[in-house]
Amino acid sequence: MARPNEEVEALLQEYADLVTISGGDAYKARAYEKAARAIGGHHADVSRLDLKGLLDIPGVGKSIAEKVLEYLSTGRVSMIEEARTVIPAGVRELISIPMLGPKKAMVLYEELHISSVDQLLDALHEHKLRDLKGFGARTEENILHGIALLQQAGGRILIDAATDAAEQITAELSGVAGCERCAYAGSLRRMRETIGDVDILVAADRSAPLMEAFTALPVTAEVIAHGEKKTSIRTTKGLQVDLRVLPPDAWGAGLLYFTGSKAHNIRIRELAVRHKYKLSEYGLFHVKSGKKIVSATEEEIYARLGLPWIPPTLREDRGEIAAGLRDELPELVTEDDIRGDLHTHTDLTDGVAPLEEMVAAAARRGYTYYAVTDHAPNLYMQRMTDAKILAQREQVRALDGKHRRMRLLHGTELNIGPGGDLDWPDDFLAGFDLCVASVHSHFNQSREELTRRLIRACENPHVAVIGHPTTRQIGKRPGIDADFDAVFEACARTGTALEINSHPQRLDLCDEDVLRAKRYGVKFAISTDAHSVTHLPYMRYGVGTAQRGWLTKDDVINTWPLQKLRRFLRPGTH
Incomplete structure (x- = not known):
């Protein structure tokens, strides 16, 4: 989950943006930006620092340090709350658009009364921005591209935030009685640059204790679905995490299946069919007899299909299976x-x-x-x-x-x-x-x-x-x-x-x-x-x-x- 340093960094950066939007002192805005970066990159947990400890951070003066302490003790900063009331919420929403800075967001609000992304899209399609000072056809293109980026990102988060959450949760679940193995899978295991949701796998004979522990984690804000084989939560930071409990002897098959990608899995299943096998999250089976051949490890399953183990980062259907069949997979840098x-x-x-x-x-x-x-x-x-x-x-x-x-x-x-x-x-x-x-x-x-x-x-x-x-x-x-x-x-x-x-x-x-x-x-x-x-x-x-x-x-x-x-x-x- 986000470190307290990152929460404080986001808060101070927001205030710097609010100062800029309202036409405030540029020096003040830069001071808050600098302090935000310094706190975000500080090695020590700011929630454990007193005033003196905060003042030791480069770029953090007494006024900013006091506001940090106020936030850490109350969860809010009165001055920032006041600044938020002055700036319409819609303008703050516009700032989230890449390529659109705070000053232009305020111009759009004051001149065209635009206070949402939808209103902005309408104005762009009607070419209303071109008459505004500092705007033009190229600016319109940039803003449209920024909105596309925002919409494309959707609910996806950066890999470091997803990794922090996944590692914290797997560490917690690994300590639960009955947990034989625990790991994250999905696009995070493949090291995709952004992650939609996190897949956690556990090998255990009984799922109930793991499901109960999962829903009771401190990071759990909402239980989306609760079942015997799969439970989904939303964390306090808004990230969806899915937990699946597998029989221990199906660990390899489940890890392979839930790591993906979808395209890689399709290729693997096609290869299995050519060998007269059927592959599922529970194992590799003979089609005719239904007898399970292997399931315990990914290596065993790949080997039965004539392949070496394929590193998760290669599993995107970019030629890795053909390279594996030729024994030409690269020895990846680590x-x-x-x-x-x-x-x-x-x-x-x-x-x-x-x-x-x-x-x-x-x-x-x-x-x-x-x-x-x-x-x-x-x-x-x-x-x-x-x-x-x-x-x-x-x-x-x-x-x-x-x-x-x-x-x-x-x-x-x-x-x-x-x-x-x-x-x-x-x-x-x-x-x-x-x-x-x-x-x-x-x-x-x-x-x-x-x-x-x-x-x-x-x-x-x-x-x-x-x-x-x-x-x-x-x-x-x-x-x-x-x-x-x-x-x-x-x-x-x-x-x-x-x-x-x-x-x-x-x-x-x-x-x-x-x-x-x-x-x-x-x-x-x-x-x-x-x-x-x-x-x-x-x-x-x-x-x-x-x-x-x-x-x-x-x-x-x-x-x-x-x-x-x-x-x-x-x-x-x-």
């Missing part, structure tokens, strides 16, 4: 293969933790190398200077060796400008161990301009990795419209890696793009883009996306030994 993180930030720019804390947290993860890549000066709000980045380099060099088994790399995340230009000249870039280059603005350039922009960055001899290549934010912002096949070809030609950004809001490149890029011979970096210590464990989601893209550890540069990685990163090698 989180244990990752030797280091190549894209992270500190509080020198927009991170919330100091360099020493980020490095120590990386060392605790057992990494053999770790790169610090704060933003460069063309993102002006980060206030980076040559002097600041060089001073950080000295700090990094001084810390290198403090954690014996981990070497430090000093890098930067460059901004790819509208013309493909970068923040620093080549002679300055040559001093970095690693340069990641990313698009952060001007997303609405033409397809040709965006493509040329990315390719020009690839062709810079100092750029080793293109960060979050499509710039998408899941459910909030679509990816840019570039010719990515041309970009993938350029990356393969220049020896530039593409990032799989592990942040659950990005997962960029997505699995389908990874599959396409791999065909060009591109190499990849799985990185977290961590802005706090709590973001470093996001690596698991990037690895899951890489697996869905059929990557092996040879495809991923941060699984390589440091010496091999340095040869790849060294300027002038591509």
Whole structure:
């Protein structure tokens, strides 16, 4: 379930939006945004902190800290409640639309009295927005796309929230008497980027004690259905969770069936039919005699069908069964293969933790190398200077060796400008161990301009990795419209890696793009883009996306030994 830090982060961000909508002090709005990010990324549980502990969080002043304490003790903040009454609820609903900011939402309300998504759709179809200052045909397209994103997301949630809920529930149920095995299945086990509902499976001889324990969990807000074999609840965060209890000897068949995907299951059942078998959630059976052949493990069932065990992340009917029959399934990259993180930030720019804390947290993860890549000066709000980045380099060099088994790399995340230009000249870039280059603005350039922009960055001899290549934010912002096949070809030609950004809001490149890029011979970096210590464990989601893209550890540069990685990163090698 959501950490208290995340609840407070959402509350403070909402207040920042309310201040912006009402035309309030821009500095105040930015202060609340900064505090929201800092609390969301803080390693300690804010619900256990007193005023002094809250004041120790960067960006949290006394006024904000007092409001956090008020919320944690009462569940509300009077000032935010008052702000909500001033701003119509419909306007707050409009803010949830990707591509529509708070100021434009207020203009729509004041000028056209629009206070719902349906009213906005009507106005768009009647082209009423074009006469408003700051709106136009392109704005209409963007808003329509944002509404489509909102509707497409529906009740789906990001993978990290679903994982947190699933792991908490499976831990609770595993302790119930009679529970022999417990695991989550479905799209979450396949590591899909968004999850509609969570499927939990339990192996037990008696289902009643598990069903009772499930409905009595602290996270249960509503029991949707209660049965002997299946019970469904809605959690306090609005997530539907389905529990199925299987006979212990049917565990493998049930896990295979309920993991899916639907298309993969259809292919498996077709294969079973060709062998004169019938496959269900209870096992693999002879069609004629009805006798059960195997059911206890997935491995046994796949083997009877002439297949090796197929990792859940591949079960999307993308050729995995044909590859399995030819014994050509890839040995997928795992989180244990990752030797280091190549894209992270500190509080020198927009991170919330100091360099020493980020490095120590990386060392605790057992990494053999770790790169610090704060933003460069063309993102002006980060206030980076040559002097600041060089001073950080000295700090990094001084810390290198403090954690014996981990070497430090000093890098930067460059901004790819509208013309493909970068923040620093080549002679300055040559001093970095690693340069990641990313698009952060001007997303609405033409397809040709965006493509040329990315390719020009690839062709810079100092750029080793293109960060979050499509710039998408899941459910909030679509990816840019570039010719990515041309970009993938350029990356393969220049020896530039593409990032799989592990942040659950990005997962960029997505699995389908990874599959396409791999065909060009591109190499990849799985990185977290961590802005706090709590973001470093996001690596698991990037690895899951890489697996869905059929990557092996040879495809991923941060699984390589440091010496091999340095040869790849060294300027002038591509």
